[in-house]
Amino acid sequence: MAGSVIQQKLLPTLDFFLFEWLALDTLLERERFSDHSGETCRELLAAASEVAAEVFEPANRISDREEPSIDGDGEVVLPESTHQAWHAYRSLGIMGASHDDEHGGLQLPRLVDMAARVVFSASGPNVAPILLTESNAALILQHGSDEQRRVFALPQLEARWSGTMAMSESQAGSSLADILTRATPDGEGFELDPLGPRYRIIGDKMWISAAEHTLTENIVHLVLAKIPQPDGMVSADTAALSLFIVPKFMVGPSTELLEHNDVRLIGLNHKLGNRGIPNTALSFGGTAQNPRGAVGYLVGEPGQGLAQMFHMMNAARTEIGLLAASIGFAGFAVSLDYAKWRRQGRLRGVTSAEQVPIIEHADVKRMLLAQKSYAEGGIALSLYVAKLLDDQQTGSAEAASSAGALLDILTPVLKSWPSEWCLEGNSLAIQVMGGVGYTRDFPVEQYWRDQRLNMIHEGTHGVQAMDLLGRKVRQNGGQSLAELGAKIARTVLAGNEADFENESDALASAWESVVRAANHAWESGDPRDALANATPFLQGFGHVVIAWIHLDLAIAARSSSHSESAGRLAATNYFFTYELPKVNAWLNVVENREKLCRDVDGWSL
Amino acid sequence: MAGSVIQQKLLPTLDFFLFEWLALDTLLERERFSDHSGETCRELLAAASEVAAEVFEPANRISDREEPSIDGDGEVVLPESTHQAWHAYRSLGIMGASHDDEHGGLQLPRLVDMAARVVFSASGPNVAPILLTESNAALILQHGSDEQRRVFALPQLEARWSGTMAMSESQAGSSLADILTRATPDGEGFELDPLGPRYRIIGDKMWISAAEHTLTENIVHLVLAKIPQPDGMVSADTAALSLFIVPKFMVGPSTELLEHNDVRLIGLNHKLGNRGIPNTALSFGGTAQNPRGAVGYLVGEPGQGLAQMFHMMNAARTEIGLLAASIGFAGFAVSLDYAKWRRQGRLRGVTSAEQVPIIEHADVKRMLLAQKSYAEGGIALSLYVAKLLDDQQTGSAEAASSAGALLDILTPVLKSWPSEWCLEGNSLAIQVMGGVGYTRDFPVEQYWRDQRLNMIHEGTHGVQAMDLLGRKVRQNGGQSLAELGAKIARTVLAGNEADFENESDALASAWESVVRAANHAWESGDPRDALANATPFLQGFGHVVIAWIHLDLAIAARSSSHSESAGRLAATNYFFTYELPKVNAWLNVVENREKLCRDVDGWSL
Structure with missing residues (x-):
């Protein structure tokens, strides 16, 4: 952890939140968590912190400079350091930290799982599609069939495969009712496929994060599409939306990879920030070579697509809040450190030959306090929400019901507040550092650019x-x-x-x-x-x-x-x-x- | 002006400010402006607008992608489009728009001069060191000797040469008392040089905008340095600061260029935005080859450096406000245009097959109104300040005194307010455009990056x-x-x-x-x-x-x-x-x- 001012500041901060505020020790007394203790949770966070500092932090900077590109074979190329970060993360075996033992998870509280994600998000927000993969798997575990769970969710919880959420189209960004992608039954007996009712998907999707890369063997797209009515019409209504599992590579019964599905990369977006995660436009089928479309397996019942997707979207919104707060924290920690060693000016009424560290100036302290209150307020809210998720799952009936009601109303706050105020915080990190903060020699300008996305994606x-x-x-x-x-x-x-x-x-x-x-x-x-x-x-x-x-x-x-x-x-x-x-x-x-x-x-x- | 949504929106906006609000017609009745009419001012702004739209706007985008670099000869390379922009600007002959006829100026009101700068700043904030050149010349005209005026100021008003302001050092950013650069008399008879008392300058300066490039034949640096006391000591006090003219190339009596002065480029900063303007570190003398230092000519009296520099700094602060407001306006105009043609969603209570232009949504209108009130409020304040400068110069004694008092108190507001709020406005331009605004396919993300500098430079x-x-x-x-x-x-x-x-x-x-x-x-x-x-x-x-x-x-x-x-x-x-x-x-x-x-x-x- 040598040199990571972020992680050195973050671990004690999380420790306070978990143990002094949210009573993690008491939470761990619940039966589901009987394998764990406060000590093992601290060890897990320390191990995560080590990987974040040593692998994620440099990879995050490199991924900003070496943007994703498409090579001659049409593959998306990411920097080697991003691959190393993903593999280091995978080796920790914590993608399914909060999931059941039987699914390969660790049965840790969501609270600890989310604290670990703060650790990774603060050091490397740009380097790994962690959140999408876990919540893609969680959606399939909740709404999919047994076979869909086994084949499509579990490899994601191992971080062997990864996942995406494919909703937007060029004419349908915030307005999902206007989605045009269609799904038609894939011939005679389509409903008997062991992986679920088999459809052919035709349409173009855009703004899909991490939809093409070679970090993982396979990529599981969850795609919103409309099944036409018998007359061939589709209604312009969200009630017409169904959800489909569309794997990049077709999959056999032992999760062995078969031929490439008809999912093609149309292009990459070139973004202001968040450059490490390739943002893609995908085409599903409908080409001359494959006019029938990409193969997709229906999740649950037709017409349930939006409700199902909200499972993933709510998870994503929660995590955007966590991510935004974590990036805010990174800026706070870096500018705090700078303020301690950078000397400039003198205090009023004090004559000294040597200039003082700028942390002695009231206006600098104001900017640090603002950042701290934004970033740590956001992280605290994220962890509070994580604990509500635990209460929903393992609390008393009364606590679970209360938690559900609170989650409903706090989710839009968690999605939006850190996105807006940690952007202001990241701007103040630049301001504390002055001209130096405006150069690319320090990471704070990247944080500010990365952060700007969070008020936009997963619902503006x-x-x-x-x-x-x-x-x-x-x-x-x-x-x-x-x-x-x-x-x-x-x-x-x-x-x-x-x-x-x-x-x-x-x-x-x-x-x-x-x-x-x-x-x-x-x-x-x-x-x-x-x-x-x-x-x-x-x-x-x-x-x-x-x-x-x-x-x-x-x-x-x-x-x-x-x-x-x-x-x-x-x-x-x-x-x-x-x-x-x-x-x-x-x-x-x-x-x-x-x-x-x-x-x-x-x-x- | 084909396609410049910025200029199409800006010209009528300026027209309102100048003629409906600030009574330019009345101002033009003053004797100094007898060559001009409202009509000629409108024509000048229209010509400026044409150049801004056709040359500055594309150059601004290119200069962001093709950052300044240093070639094998140590020269700073800027894109060809930047050279074209500078030459197009120079051809307009308006660098000295507000200056006296006898100095090659047009004797236009500052109000019109500043309106023209809004025009250029809105389309090409990154492509031309206009403000530094004009205010460098203005400082020399005010504080320099006749010969310094003739040799160093007038070529700048022709835009044949350009100017810089070299103050900061690595240990002295906001704290100018800590400047270490020294100036010592250049031998016997140093005070008799026709260009002013000749000194040798030794020291390193940083954060200097446009200090090295080949847009102009010569570059005039105004350098703050300390003349040691007889005992060789320099005091850590702003009262010890003197101001020197240090040309890149030495100059003969007919302003012909002689040998290179001992001013060397140390390096370029790599910035978040504002990439078109090279930001440099310079070394003045003190090398093994030239231990005596760079030649500099004292402006006025020793010890007056900071007071003189404030002439230029106040001008720069005024112009930062104008620049910030102009970039805010650019974002407003581009996102306003987008909101008129981008269709997404429907209005409540209205069922229509077609989605509506997003400008119909209340929240989009809120974001446009905010941007408009920030950007146009900032431009209006800039022009109000310009008119005060006119009153100071050509108003009644009473009006001049009032204008001076108002300029004192409004300068920090103009420097800071648009820098802060047009940054928020530029962020809202991205927000109006959503994911598209976050890509580098549109200029609004660049505006936001460029804008971020304005809360930092020329006094945080x-x-x-x-x-x-x-x-x-x-x-x-x-x-x-x-x-x-x-x-x-x-x-x-x-x-x-x-x-x-x-x-x-x-x-x-x-x-x-x-x-x-x-x-x-x-x-x-x-x-x-x-x-x-x-x-x-x-x-x-x-x-x-x-x-x-x-x-x-x-x-x-x-x-x-x-x-x-x-x-x-x-x-x-x-x-x-x-x-x-x-x-x-x-x-x-x-x-x-x-x-x-x-x-x-x-x-x-």
């Missing part, structure tokens, strides 16, 4: 906002909102008892503003009124959720002698003093059902 | 904040603050009369908050108390200034039938509804003299 900010204000705050009679309100009230109470009266008052009042804004937004009953300001609502809501997380963290820190406690308290202080007061500016337009953006004639701008 | 955000709260609001008994307050009060009054009561009230109240915050910040008399929150003060102050500009613009728009009026009113509405309410969160910490960032132990974070 605007899409998350519509999900939050349009669905999540209202669903089940507002159950999710009430459940979150109850959690916040509990923290407010604990804060009052732990000498955080000011913060508790501020949080309680901010939460009231959120609820009031949501209610007023929907007062007219017209979704156009409410949703015209969905994004400001998402922003205000997100800041209040993170304030809650920070207060909860500070309560844990106050009674802890952990090395991270002082920093935790400072970050909470910063967030309540400098950040939470921003909330009203966002929520007021929601509460007032401000109509400007709805009514203004865009063509006049 | 933190430096501007210290200048504003530490000096400008307090200087001359608060004269500048009072002068700005009077201007704002006038707009508030006019707003009330023009049916903008709500906006007028909000602006008046926001201004009161600014003044209150400034007063409370200094109440303890301890600069550490006040300046711990200098950056939030700068942010709040900036938003209030831009709100004032927007209200003033809206008043002009309400009574105008100009094509841009409807958009103007919408942008003002947006800024007052969504942006101005953010101010209190920044100003409250200032008013409370919040001590967190001052007192927190940075090493604990």
Whole structure:
């Protein structure tokens, strides 16, 4: 781990979150986790940290300079260091960390699994399609047949194969109802294939991450397509979407690879950042050589595609939040380190021959505190959500139900908040380092570029906002909102008892503003009124959720002698003093059902 | 101008600012401008726009991909398109647009000169060291001897030579007192050189923009260095700084080029953006071959270096604001255009087979309005400042004095506000365009990268904040603050009369908050108390200034039938509804003299 300022800072931070805040030791008492102890979890994180520092960190930089390219055989070429990173990761055997023993998993809590992903994401966000592979496998495990699980999911949990999610088309990005890719039954007896009802898929997909490479032997595409009605028509409706497993190479019963399926690479996108992960356009069948299309196996029932894909999409959204927070952390750690050794200027009232380390300047400390509160707030929320996933799976019936309601409402926040604020944090990392930060001699400019993707993929900010204000705050009679309100009230109470009266008052009042804004937004009953300001609502809501997380963290820190406690308290202080007061500016337009953006004639701008 | 959506949108925008708002026609009645009319100014801008669209716009993209490199002869190689852009610019003959006839200038108002620079900056921010050359010449015209003017300034106003500003050293970025470069008298009779007292300069400088290239025949470096005291010591004090003209090639009396001066390129920086302009490290003398140093001619008196350099630095800061706003405008125009033809999704309550242009969506309109209010607010402030420069030069004594006071306080705002908010705007341009905006197929990702520099160079955000709260609001008994307050009060009054009561009230109240915050910040008399929150003060102050500009613009728009009026009113509405309410969160910490960032132990974070 020599020289990784990221990992040196990250491990104690995670340690505080897991053991001082989220009571991992107690969680490990559940039967499912009986093979594990706090100590083995610490060892796993330390091992992950070692690989991340030694292999992922250099690979991440190299993958930015040596972009994916297509060689003469049409194969996507990635740097050797990326292959090394994938193989080092695979050797750790933790792709299925949270999965069942019987599927080759380790039956670790999701909480520990996600902490390990933070470790990899902070050092090498660009080098491995980990998240897509695990969540692709998880989808198949949940919705697929036994044979689909065995053949398509388990090799992914070994990291022997990898997975993708193929949804978007050029005319259908956010608007999935407009998907044109079609799936037609593959002849007589198509429904009897042991791998599932066999279809032929014809269509072009784009924006698919990691859809072509040689890191793994095979790639499992999960493809959204429409099965035409008997008259040959397809409806422009998400209810028409079905989900298909489309492997790059056809597969025999012992998962041996057969001929290449009719899945062809159309091209690679050249991106601002996130360059290590090839982003592709794929063509499924429909060529002169193969007019019948690519072979795809239906998952579950026709018409269930979007609901099934949401399983993977929710996982992806959770992980984007985690990824964004991790990249934010990387920038924080690197600029923090720089601020400790770079000398510039002197303090007021102090005359010294030597300049002081810039960490002595108030404005630099402000920028570091901001980064810390954004990145660690985001990581903390990610881990909180991971623990909810554990509660959903292994908690009491009551805890599981509460966790489900909270996951519904927190997912759009976790997807969006770190994406927006850790981008600001990554910008501040550049700012702390000044001109040096603007050069490619240091990684902070790459972090900022990589980060910029996270507000876009897996549902843009605007899409998350519509999900939050349009669905999540209202669903089940507002159950999710009430459940979150109850959690916040509990923290407010604990804060009052732990000498955080000011913060508790501020949080309680901010939460009231959120609820009031949501209610007023929907007062007219017209979704156009409410949703015209969905994004400001998402922003205000997100800041209040993170304030809650920070207060909860500070309560844990106050009674802890952990090395991270002082920093935790400072970050909470910063967030309540400098950040939470921003909330009203966002929520007021929601509460007032401000109509400007709805009514203004865009063509006049 | 075929295909430049930037210029097609920009020309009418500038037209509104110049003629409907800033009364250029009236300004042109001043004697200095008697050769010009509104019509000739429009023609000049149209000609500039043509060159910007046809030459600067493609060169800007190419210069990002083909970074400056050093060839076998040690020369910096720039793309051919950059040379074409410079020559096209030079052919227009407008480098000295605002300068005196006798210096080869056009005696146009600064207002028109700056509008033309917006035109070039919006299409090609990366391709030409225009601003440094003009302000280098202007410094020499103001502080140099007659002979220095003739030999070093006039060729720059022809764009035959170009200029730089060489201040920073590796140990002295923001901290200019720590400069180590030395200047010693160049032997017997050194003070009798016709080009000025001749010194030998020894030292290394870095972060110098456009310090080596072959766009021009010669390059005039303005170098800050210290003349040692008789005992050979130099004091660590900005009062020890003197300014020297150090040409790349030595120059004879007819400005003919002689031998290469001992100025050598050490290396080029590899940057996140702004790649078209080579950013260099230079070594001045002190080599084995030339131990005596590079020849430099003293400007004015010893010890005046920093004050003289501030002439150029203030000009540069003004232009960074203009540049930032222009890049913001480019992103706005490109994403606006995209939003008009890209179809995705449908409006609520409307069932149509065809998807709608995304400009119909409220959230897209919100992002366009934000960009418009940032970019056009920044351009409007730039032009307002340009008009103040005209008033300083050609207005009544009273107007000149008022303009000077306003320039002092508005310069840090103009430097910082567009740098911060047009970065956000450029990010929103990417967001409007989604995944496509994240690829290098469109220019918006480049704009965002290019823009990121502007919060750093020519004085970081933190430096501007210290200048504003530490000096400008307090200087001359608060004269500048009072002068700005009077201007704002006038707009508030006019707003009330023009049916903008709500906006007028909000602006008046926001201004009161600014003044209150400034007063409370200094109440303890301890600069550490006040300046711990200098950056939030700068942010709040900036938003209030831009709100004032927007209200003033809206008043002009309400009574105008100009094509841009409807958009103007919408942008003002947006800024007052969504942006101005953010101010209190920044100003409250200032008013409370919040001590967190001052007192927190940075090493604990």
